Amino acid sequence: MIKVELPLILINFKAYIEAYGSKAVELAKKAEKVAKEYGVCIAVAPQYVDIPKVAAEVEVPVFAQHIDPIGGGAWTGHVLAEAVKEAGASGTLINHSERRLLLADIEGAVARAREVGLFSVVCTNNPKVSAAAAAIDPWAIAVEPPELIGHGVAVSKAKPEVVSGTVDLVRKINSNVIVLCGAGIVEGQDVHAALKLGTQGVLLASGVVKAKDQEAVLRDLAQGALNALEKR
Amino acid sequence: MIKVELPLILINFKAYIEAYGSKAVELAKKAEKVAKEYGVCIAVAPQYVDIPKVAAEVEVPVFAQHIDPIGGGAWTGHVLAEAVKEAGASGTLINHSERRLLLADIEGAVARAREVGLFSVVCTNNPKVSAAAAAIDPWAIAVEPPELIGHGVAVSKAKPEVVSGTVDLVRKINSNVIVLCGAGIVEGQDVHAALKLGTQGVLLASGVVKAKDQEAVLRDLAQGALNALEKR
Amino acid sequence: MIKVELPLILINFKAYIEAYGSKAVELAKKAEKVAKEYGVCIAVAPQYVDIPKVAAEVEVPVFAQHIDPIGGGAWTGHVLAEAVKEAGASGTLINHSERRLLLADIEGAVARAREVGLFSVVCTNNPKVSAAAAAIDPWAIAVEPPELIGHGVAVSKAKPEVVSGTVDLVRKINSNVIVLCGAGIVEGQDVHAALKLGTQGVLLASGVVKAKDQEAVLRDLAQGALNALEKR
Amino acid sequence: MIKVELPLILINFKAYIEAYGSKAVELAKKAEKVAKEYGVCIAVAPQYVDIPKVAAEVEVPVFAQHIDPIGGGAWTGHVLAEAVKEAGASGTLINHSERRLLLADIEGAVARAREVGLFSVVCTNNPKVSAAAAAIDPWAIAVEPPELIGHGVAVSKAKPEVVSGTVDLVRKINSNVIVLCGAGIVEGQDVHAALKLGTQGVLLASGVVKAKDQEAVLRDLAQGALNALEKR
Numbered sequence: 001m002i003k004v005e006l007p008l009i010l011i012n013f014k015a016y017i018e019a020y021g022s023k024a025v026e027l028a029k030k031a032e033k034v035a036k037e038y039g040v041c042i043a044v045a046p047q048y049v050d051i052p053k054v055a056a057e058v059e060v061p062v063f064a065q066h067i068d069p070i071g072g073g074a075w076t077g078h079v080l081a082e083a084v085k086e087a088g089a090s091g092t093l094i095n096h097s098e099r100r101l102l103l104a105d106i107e108g109a110v111a112r113a114r115e116v117g118l119f120s121v122v123c124t125n126n127p128k129v130s131a132a133a134a135a136i137d138p139w140a141i142a143v144e145p146p147e148l149i150g151h152g153v154a155v156s157k158a159k160p161e162v163v164s165g166t167v168d169l170v171r172k173i174n175s176n177v178i179v180l181c182g183a184g185i186v187e188g189q190d191v192h193a194a195l196k197l198g199t200q201g202v203l204l205a206s207g208v209v210k211a212k213d214q215e216a217v218l219r220d221l222a223q224g225a226l227n228a229l230e231k232r
Numbered sequence: 233m234i235k236v237e238l239p240l241i242l243i244n245f246k247a248y249i250e251a252y253g254s255k256a257v258e259l260a261k262k263a264e265k266v267a268k269e270y271g272v273c274i275a276v277a278p279q280y281v282d283i284p285k286v287a288a289e290v291e292v293p294v295f296a297q298h299i300d301p302i303g304g305g306a307w308t309g310h311v312l313a314e315a316v317k318e319a320g321a322s323g324t325l326i327n328h329s330e331r332r333l334l335l336a337d338i339e340g341a342v343a344r345a346r347e348v349g350l351f352s353v354v355c356t357n358n359p360k361v362s363a364a365a366a367a368i369d370p371w372a373i374a375v376e377p378p379e380l381i382g383h384g385v386a387v388s389k390a391k392p393e394v395v396s397g398t399v400d401l402v403r404k405i406n407s408n409v410i411v412l413c414g415a416g417i418v419e420g421q422d423v424h425a426a427l428k429l430g431t432q433g434v435l436l437a438s439g440v441v442k443a444k445d446q447e448a449v450l451r452d453l454a455q456g457a458l459n460a461l462e463k464r
Numbered sequence: 465m466i467k468v469e470l471p472l473i474l475i476n477f478k479a480y481i482e483a484y485g486s487k488a489v490e491l492a493k494k495a496e497k498v499a500k501e502y503g504v505c506i507a508v509a510p511q512y513v514d515i516p517k518v519a520a521e522v523e524v525p526v527f528a529q530h531i532d533p534i535g536g537g538a539w540t541g542h543v544l545a546e547a548v549k550e551a552g553a554s555g556t557l558i559n560h561s562e563r564r565l566l567l568a569d570i571e572g573a574v575a576r577a578r579e580v581g582l583f584s585v586v587c588t589n590n591p592k593v594s595a596a597a598a599a600i601d602p603w604a605i606a607v608e609p610p611e612l613i614g615h616g617v618a619v620s621k622a623k624p625e626v627v628s629g630t631v632d633l634v635r636k637i638n639s640n641v642i643v644l645c646g647a648g649i650v651e652g653q654d655v656h657a658a659l660k661l662g663t664q665g666v667l668l669a670s671g672v673v674k675a676k677d678q679e680a681v682l683r684d685l686a687q688g689a690l691n692a693l694e695k696r
Numbered sequence: 697m698i699k700v701e702l703p704l705i706l707i708n709f710k711a712y713i714e715a716y717g718s719k720a721v722e723l724a725k726k727a728e729k730v731a732k733e734y735g736v737c738i739a740v741a742p743q744y745v746d747i748p749k750v751a752a753e754v755e756v757p758v759f760a761q762h763i764d765p766i767g768g769g770a771w772t773g774h775v776l777a778e779a780v781k782e783a784g785a786s787g788t789l790i791n792h793s794e795r796r797l798l799l800a801d802i803e804g805a806v807a808r809a810r811e812v813g814l815f816s817v818v819c820t821n822n823p824k825v826s827a828a829a830a831a832i833d834p835w836a837i838a839v840e841p842p843e844l845i846g847h848g849v850a851v852s853k854a855k856p857e858v859v860s861g862t863v864d865l866v867r868k869i870n871s872n873v874i875v876l877c878g879a880g881i882v883e884g885q886d887v888h889a890a891l892k893l894g895t896q897g898v899l900l901a902s903g904v905v906k907a908k909d910q911e912a913v914l915r916d917l918a919q920g921a922l923n924a925l926e927k928r
Binding site: 244246247248249250252253254277279280281282283284285297298300302303304305306307308309310311312314315316318319325328329330331381382437438 | 476478479480481482484485486509511512513514515516517529530532534535536537538539540541542543544546547548550551557560561562563613614669670
């Protein structure tokens with residue numbers, strides 16, 4: 001299992017046709033290559049069934065896209081934290097806007113992730129909800145205004161106040177919690193802006209997965225992160 | 233519309249056969265009578281369809297059991313805050329353990345309640361989730377360990393640390409938020425204990441609704457509240 | 465309670481700002497007036513809290529927009545069939561595309577409607593799902609391709625094969641079940657086409673609720689129904 | 697990929713601690729061994745992340761516990777049929793009582809399974825719901841009264857009328873659909889009874905997974921199937 005480091009560029013493969021099965025492994029290998037070249041941590045979140053192969057064949061941190069707030073037992077069709085961990089995952093998204101959870105279940109899923117040693121990234125939609133999520137004490141939150149997801153205009157440009165407002169509120173509530181941001185991230189400038197607003201990384205999907213030249217985009221994102229770090 | 237005052241005894245009629253239709257009005261009248269005798273605020277939360285009649289015929293604050301995080305529009309089968317308000321409600325429960333919501337929807341429903349002037353009571357299951365709910369800035373939270381609901385052993389006796397832990401965490405996160413507690417409340421002693429632990433009221437259901445002598449239980453609860461206030 | 469007759473024009477008020485509270489009563493009165501003038505059954509489905517007032521003040525059949533598959537008990541925020549019935553409703557929608565239910569819960573809700581004497585209208589999205597719903601033995605199904613809802617192009621024009629395909633499949637599975645159709649219905653021609661395709665009524669919402677002249681639209685719809693009947 | 701044959705004994709690993717990761721492979725190997733000895737088809741349904749390893753290392757048909765009714769796209773945390781298929785699965789459960797789906801989503805998931813070539817087994821709770829599911833045209837339905845799941849009293853003994861009623865109704869609606877039954881199956885006698893009632897297999901979980909001697913139970917189940925076949 002590969003170390004998760006900050007700043008973090010986390011690529012969500014969703015259920016994209018371009019990023020499951022053997023294509024999941026290929027894309028993860030591009031992430032690995034760029035991560036090594038630039039010294040920037042790039043993690044990937046493939047389909048559940050692709051976690052074992054990606055984790056076995058590629059040196060990048062692997063995240064599940066979701067885990068359930070359950071312990072072992074009679075939970076057909078649910079995702080058991082222990083199974084995800086044994087399959088090679090380092091962490092998990094929780095409450096992505098495409099897989100929202102009940103509040104009590106977010107708390108339960110974060111607790112399960114902690115118990116088995118998975119990094120938990122709770123996705124949120126605005127500063128107030130981010131504050132609520134921070135009170136639950138996950139490893140990180142990732143604020144993503146749903147209306148910007150997949151549209152190619154980065155949250156860090158379109159709604160910088162959502163990002164900085166989240167950073168401020170989360171610091172007040174629970175300063176241990178890392179803040180990422182997502183929605184519309186497609187290039188290095190977006191990562192740069194996100195880090196300048198006080199986040200420690202980005203969560204993105206289509207910007208990389210759907211790119212004609214996935215490796216070029218990954219390079220640009222990594223360079224954006226480096227640029228932001230240098231100026232700190 | 234009747235004023236909501238603290239301490240608050242809030243009676244949830246759920247979908248109990250003993251408390252819908254004309255029986256909802258009767259039970260609300262018992263609450264009104266006892267509230268006036270003791271000078272303690274007793275509110276009721278009947279079925280949606282019973283809100284107008286209870287609000288029109290009885291002088292007690294009426295709560296909805298749930299509202300949806302929606303504005304006016306194409307939302308068949310959803311509960312519009314404006315409609316609940318116009319029907320005569322003073323407030324609403326949100327996220328009861330029998331009607332859990334997504335985190336983002338809790339935030340949305342609390343915002344809608346505020347916009348139309350409804351008191352919002354967000355139900356929670358433990359201190360951490362209560363802290364998260366408090367970050368969302370509702371009027372009140374009501375902590376209720378689900379395993380104690382309907383079992384006749386009061387949370388204020390069985391798990392006082394859940395109640396006091398919630399009071400402490402909520403005060404840290406957002407001291408404007410009122411804390412109620414529920415689950416297993418059946419007698420005045422339970423109300424007394426709850427208020428002594430720092431709450432400002434209780435939420436209960438079967439303890440009153442299913443009682444042989446509903447009025448006697450209401451009196452006992454009101455007396456419990458008075459006893460706690462006197463000793464403050 | 466007013467008799468439900470065929471063909472049926474069922475107006476869903478959803479959570480529209482134009483159709484709750486006193487506006488729900490006003491719109492229902494327009495439906496009553498037109499229904500009496502034309503001798504065509506027009507039913508209305510307002511917000512839950514508006515059911516009692518509409519049922520008390522207007523002579524039209526009133527439908528709930530949803531009921532839950534529950535008996536009396538500890539179901540906070542759920543809609544009890546008995547309460548809806550006592551409030552004056554004649555029937556209920558079930559599984560509207562904006563309030564989809566689990567399959568087992570559709571069966572449960574239809575059973576509850578039957579037990580308390582409510583007409584059940586199960587909404588469906590295509591012929592196969594309509595066939596499945598018919599197997600559950602509701603009073604009626606209403607097929608509505610979700611992509612056409614609220615867009616002003618009637619299903620009976622845009623996708624007549626969905627309507628006739630549903631009529632055929634439902635007849636094979638369970639010929640007792642009435643077929644309605646909805647989505648995009650805005651004028652008398654749409655009703656006419658729907659009845660000619662073998663349905664016994666229509667379900668619509670914005671076409672009436674959002675109309676500048678609601679009464680004129682209601683008249684046009686009723687006339688469309690009459691025209692179709694005359695030519696039978 | 698191994699052929700799925702009838703009668704079918706389908707073992708659901710759920711999220712049991714005894715059946716994930718390396719233990720999933722071990723249990724699947726016991727199923728393989730017994731299946732070969734007895735010439736009876738035994739399939740397994742492990743956690744999503746365990747599908748690739750089980751499918752690669754063991755010669756038994758592998759089922760997913762659930763797939764989502766989605767095509768490739770922006771569906772974080774959802775299960776893509778194509779990914780499950782490429783990982784080596786032969787089929788999938790849909791709508792298990794622990795993972796119920798909306799009616800429209802059952803239809804969608806069955807369609808997706810068909811498109812990618814996965815056997816679909818739609819779980820149901822009673823004859824009427826089974827009839828509805830059959831109208832959707834899955835490969836099989838598996839009727840399981842939820843109150844009997846995990847309790848060690850077989851549906852084929854405790855409620856034979858549920859099984860035979862389902863067989864009858866499903867035959868009427870869609871005679872192409874295979875009927876399995878589940879809930880409480882723990883021994884060969886239960887399989888025997890199930891097949892005699894007209895089913896073509898069983899779905900079970902704890903009876904095998906939680907058994908002290910898993911292989912002995914698998915042998916007993918396989919023998920029960922053989923006994924029923926001989927007497928046909």
